[in-house]
Amino acid sequence: MDFAFTDEQEMIRESAQDFLADVSTSAAVRAAMATELGYDPALWGRICNELCWQAIHIPEEYGGLGLGFVELTILLEQMGRRLLCSPFLSTVGLAANALLLAGDEEQKRQWLEPIAEGRLTATLAWAGRRGRQDAGAVEVQAQAQADGDGFVLSGVARYVPDGHSADLLIVAARAPGSEGTAGISLFAVPADTAGVERRWLPTMDQTRRQAQIRFDGVRLGREALLGEAGEAGAALEKTLQLAAVCVAAEQLGGAQAVLDLTVDYTRERVQFGRPVGGFQAIKHRAADMMLQVETSRSAVYYAACVADEALFGETSCGELPLAASLAKAWCSDAYFYCAEESIQLHGGVGFTWEYDPHLYFKRAKSSESLLGAASWHRERIAQAIL
Amino acid sequence: MKISFSAEDERFRDEVAGWLADNLRGEFESLRFRGGPGDEHSFPEERKTWERRLAEGGWTGVGWPGAVGGRGLSINQQVIFHEEYARAGGPGRMGHIGEGLAGPTLIAFGSEAQKARFLPGILAGTEYWCQGYSEPGAGSDLANVKTRAERVDGRWRINGQKVWTSLAHESDWCFVIARTEPGSVGHRGLSFLLVPMDQPGIQVRPIEQITGTCEFNEVFFDDAVTDADNIVGAPGDGWKIAMALLGFERGVSTLGQQMQFQNELDQVIAIARDNGQAQDPVMRQRIADAWIGLRIMRYNSLRMLSGPQDGSLSKAAMIYKLYWASWHRDLGKLAMDVLGPEAEILEGAPYDLTRLQSLYLFTRSDTIYGGTNEIQRNIIAERALEMPREPRLG
Ligand SMILES: Cc1cc2nc3c(=O)[nH]c(=O)nc-3n(C[C@H](O)[C@H](O)[C@H](O)COP(=O)(O)OP(=O)(O)OC[C@H]3O[C@@H](n4cnc5c(N)ncnc54)[C@H](O)[C@@H]3O)c2cc1C
Numbered sequence: 001m002d003f004a005f006t007d008e009q010e011m012i013r014e015s016a017q018d019f020l021a022d023v024s025t026s027a028a029v030r031a032a033m034a035t036e037l038g039y040d041p042a043l044w045g046r047i048c049n050e051l052c053w054q055a056i057h058i059p060e061e062y063g064g065l066g067l068g069f070v071e072l073t074i075l076l077e078q079m080g081r082r083l084l085c086s087p088f089l090s091t092v093g094l095a096a097n098a099l100l101l102a103g104d105e106e107q108k109r110q111w112l113e114p115i116a117e118g119r120l121t122a123t124l125a126w127a128g129r130r131g132r133q134d135a136g137a138v139e140v141q142a143q144a145q146a147d148g149d150g151f152v153l154s155g156v157a158r159y160v161p162d163g164h165s166a167d168l169l170i171v172a173a174r175a176p177g178s179e180g181t182a183g184i185s186l187f188a189v190p191a192d193t194a195g196v197e198r199r200w201l202p203t204m205d206q207t208r209r210q211a212q213i214r215f216d217g218v219r220l221g222r223e224a225l226l227g228e229a230g231e232a233g234a235a236l237e238k239t240l241q242l243a244a245v246c247v248a249a250e251q252l253g254g255a256q257a258v259l260d261l262t263v264d265y266t267r268e269r270v271q272f273g274r275p276v277g278g279f280q281a282i283k284h285r286a287a288d289m290m291l292q293v294e295t296s297r298s299a300v301y302y303a304a305c306v307a308d309e310a311l312f313g314e315t316s317c318g319e320l321p322l323a324a325s326l327a328k329a330w331c332s333d334a335y336f337y338c339a340e341e342s343i344q345l346h347g348g349v350g351f352t353w354e355y356d357p358h359l360y361f362k363r364a365k366s367s368e369s370l371l372g373a374a375s376w377h378r379e380r381i382a383q384a385i386l
Numbered sequence: 387m388k389i390s391f392s393a394e395d396e397r398f399r400d401e402v403a404g405w406l407a408d409n410l411r412g413e414f415e416s417l418r419f420r421g422g423p424g425d426e427h428s429f430p431e432e433r434k435t436w437e438r439r440l441a442e443g444g445w446t447g448v449g450w451p452g453a454v455g456g457r458g459l460s461i462n463q464q465v466i467f468h469e470e471y472a473r474a475g476g477p478g479r480m481g482h483i484g485e486g487l488a489g490p491t492l493i494a495f496g497s498e499a500q501k502a503r504f505l506p507g508i509l510a511g512t513e514y515w516c517q518g519y520s521e522p523g524a525g526s527d528l529a530n531v532k533t534r535a536e537r538v539d540g541r542w543r544i545n546g547q548k549v550w551t552s553l554a555h556e557s558d559w560c561f562v563i564a565r566t567e568p569g570s571v572g573h574r575g576l577s578f579l580l581v582p583m584d585q586p587g588i589q590v591r592p593i594e595q596i597t598g599t600c601e602f603n604e605v606f607f608d609d610a611v612t613d614a615d616n617i618v619g620a621p622g623d624g625w626k627i628a629m630a631l632l633g634f635e636r637g638v639s640t641l642g643q644q645m646q647f648q649n650e651l652d653q654v655i656a657i658a659r660d661n662g663q664a665q666d667p668v669m670r671q672r673i674a675d676a677w678i679g680l681r682i683m684r685y686n687s688l689r690m691l692s693g694p695q696d697g698s699l700s701k702a703a704m705i706y707k708l709y710w711a712s713w714h715r716d717l718g719k720l721a722m723d724v725l726g727p728e729a730e731i732l733e734g735a736p737y738d739l740t741r742l743q744s745l746y747l748f749t750r751s752d753t754i755y756g757g758t759n760e761i762q763r764n765i766i767a768e769r770a771l772e773m774p775r776e777p778r779l780g
Contacts, residue, residue, distance in 0.1 A: 001388060001389060001390065001391050001392075001395070001462050001465070001688065001692075002387065002388050002692050003387060003388075003685070003688040003691070003692040004387060004689070004692035004693060005387055006387065009387060070387050259771075263771050263772075263773060267773060267774070274774070277773045277774055278773065278775075278777075280776070282773075283763065283764065283767035283771075283773050284760070284763040286767055286771055286773060287762070287763035287764075287766035287767045287770075287771070290705060290770060290771060291705040291708055291709055291766070294686070294702045294705045295682045295686060295705070295709060297689075297702070298682050298686040298689050299678075299681075299685060301387060301685070301689070302389060302681075302685040302688075304387075305387055305388065305389040306389070309390075326678045326681055326682070329674075329675075330678055330682060375671060378670070378671050378674035378675060378678070379667075379674070381674040381677060381678060382664075382671070382673060382674040385655060385673070385677055386655065386658065386659060386664040386670060386673060
């Protein structure tokens with residue numbers, strides 16, 4: 001047991017922190033979020049070509065760097081801290097893990113290599129219109145072709161991260177009449193496949209794009225199916241659990257950022273002849289924010305270690321569902337709490353478009369519902385312990 | 387970053403569990419899950435006998451260096467020891483103030499003669515300690531200590547009063563913060579003295595607490611004496627040493643404390659399952675939240691223990707007291723809420739509390755002793771976040 005970063009992990013953290021402080025400034029975030037694409041392709045190109053972050057945890061046999069899930073969360077934490085607008089979470093945190101868990105060797109080579117090389121963005125389309133975010137939320141239907149050995153997809157997927165721009169869609173679809181996690185299949189669907197209709201959904205949090213995707217009798221060959229037909233429920237659940245750990249890491253970074261913003265601002269802002277940060281009412285609230293940040297850090301790093309074991313370990317780590325729910329529940333509340341406090345402690349400027357707290361406040365809310373809100377994850381834990 | 391224990395450590399876990407299974411029975415069976423905060427008044431003599439059994443097995447001072455007679459376990463093995471001890475229901479340690487506070491302070495700051503005189507008694511479970519810091523006028527503001535000590539005839543002569551002194555009535559020695567420089571104020575002029583309790587100049591009066599039991603006391607010093615050698619560090623070093631000691635309080639034994647918390651939470655869960663509260667959606671959320679909070683407490687400790695081990699508190703570690711104290715207090719309330727109307731019914735008259743009632747009432751002190759929640763927030767804001775310091779008047 002050694003629950004501290006190795007020197008190499010610390011180096012990754014520092015270089016990510018420094019790079020993003022330079023390139024993902026408030027001005028850069030605001031410029032990116034004003035575009036329909038939602039990120040700056042030139043910056044994404046630098047991330048892929050110079051830093052290879054998109055390859056970080058993809059195994060070497062598929063062209064990746066072969067590092068672990070802890071390294072992945074280190075990057076995500078820093079991205080969340082700087083509100084980096086990018087297709088990283090969708091491509092690496094969702095699609096790549098789905099491919100790793102559900103694809104056969106050939107499919108992994110076919111899709112993970114271009115992802116690792118930075119030539120392909122991807123996402124996971126799983127949730128339907130009812131607003132649920134778990135594996136049971138799948139509404140798109142997959143039917144065997146009457147006239148071949150392929151499938152036909154029909155229905156709507158909603159809230160798909162970067163769904164309007166991703167090159168490849170990993171689509172969860174269910175056998176007609178199936179429920180819950182039964183009957184679910186995963187397909188690798190190039191976004192330009194005939195019958196795929198994508199629509200950008202403008203969102204309150206503008207730092208992460210969402211889309212609605214309609215599948216209008218989309219005909220897929222057998223090779224699009226990842227794993228066995230109707231048997232991908234477990235792989236989808238595990239993908240979503242891993243992604244929940246990824247989002248929790250982003251949330252941790254965001255919570256740290258609003259704490260830093262708030263401490264800096266209240267140390268400078270003078271009222272009644274002294275910095276407002278000297279008033280105990282403010283100091284104590286900042287201390288409570290720090291408590292939320294540090295406990296989130298413990299939750300995220302632990303969950304990252306568990307996720308690493310679950311994805312790459314010899315045993316199929318049974319602890320992942322609980323560790324993921326724990327981290328997502330805790331960090332969702334922590335980030336929202338810190339973000340709302342940061343607006344309050346900034347006073348009037350915290351309510352303006354010009355200052356940054358609202359960007360984090362909005363991101364905190366959207367991250368909360370992404371992949372299951374805190375209360376949903378707590379109920380998952382309740383089911384396990386009660 | 388790695389969260390699993392090595393095979394060797396797991397073998398050590400079996401060894402600890404095996405020893406406890408062999409020894410924590412017979413005359414000691416009734417001590418299981420007894421003692422500790424809120425239950426310190428139970429079986430003090432029997433628990434002292436248990437301390438000596440532990441000592442014979444080599445299970446006292448497990449984290450102390452071998453050179454001073456400790457077991458010198460690695461951090462990982464200390465974690466394991468404390469976890470297994472609590473899991474087996476090992477009784478609250480009568481010797482915890484000596485082993486956790488007095489001993490480490492002497493190891494860090496004491497003279498060779500002091501170490502030779504005092505450490506063996508702590509390790510053997512034959513000498514017990516209490517902490518004489520707080521006074522009527524010096525609670526959160528510890529530097530306001532008024533108790534005086536002066537050198538007379540080759541001894542320190544001590545006059546003044548301490549308060550809230552836990553287990554003073556069971557202790558052989560007290561470490562006392564006293565003012566040795568007449569006329570000094572604040573943290574200057576204080577010294578760290580080791581004072582024998584059994585003497586005519588010391589009077590111990592129990593204070594009845596919210597639970598109706600007495601674990602802490604007022605201690606009156608009326609020309610009390612101790613040998614001139616019984617000062618740790620030099621005169622005037624008292625504040626520095628007192629503060630270092632507070633750092634030792636956040637050591638590995640917290641992992642054992644958490645295993646105790648887990649035992650308490652398990653009880654609450656068992657009751658909720660039994661009385662149907664486990665079906666209530668709001669209760670389910672609260673219980674899950676408590677479960678999550680306790681897990682995170684463990685991960686926090688593991689992070690702290692993986693950092694520098696010099697007793698210095700890293701910034702991130704400063705949240706620890708505020709966090710566990712608030713969590714534990716909330717658990718006490720949750721326990722009562724899960725019990726519902728049954729929470730009111732005592733074990734018996736006049737005021738015989740059940741374990742959970744005692745937990746509920748006693749946890750009100752967790753957010754007060756060892757630095758109140760408010761003081762913890764000041765510390766976090768000022769030392770970790772570097773926000774402006776509190777103005778100090780007078
Ligand atoms: C069960 C128990 C066991 C104890 N055992 C021991 C022991 O063995 N040895 C020992 O020496 N002491 C012991 N104590 C004493 C304990 O350390 C003190 O009670 C504690 O430090 C608080 O001091 P006080 O009680 O004087 O409260 P006060 O300092 O008077 O505080 C009153 C209120 O004011 C708040 N406050 C004070 N200063 C500030 C500030 N600067 N900013 C904001 N709020 C402030 C406090 O948070 C609190 O809410 C024990 C206490 C308890 C409850």
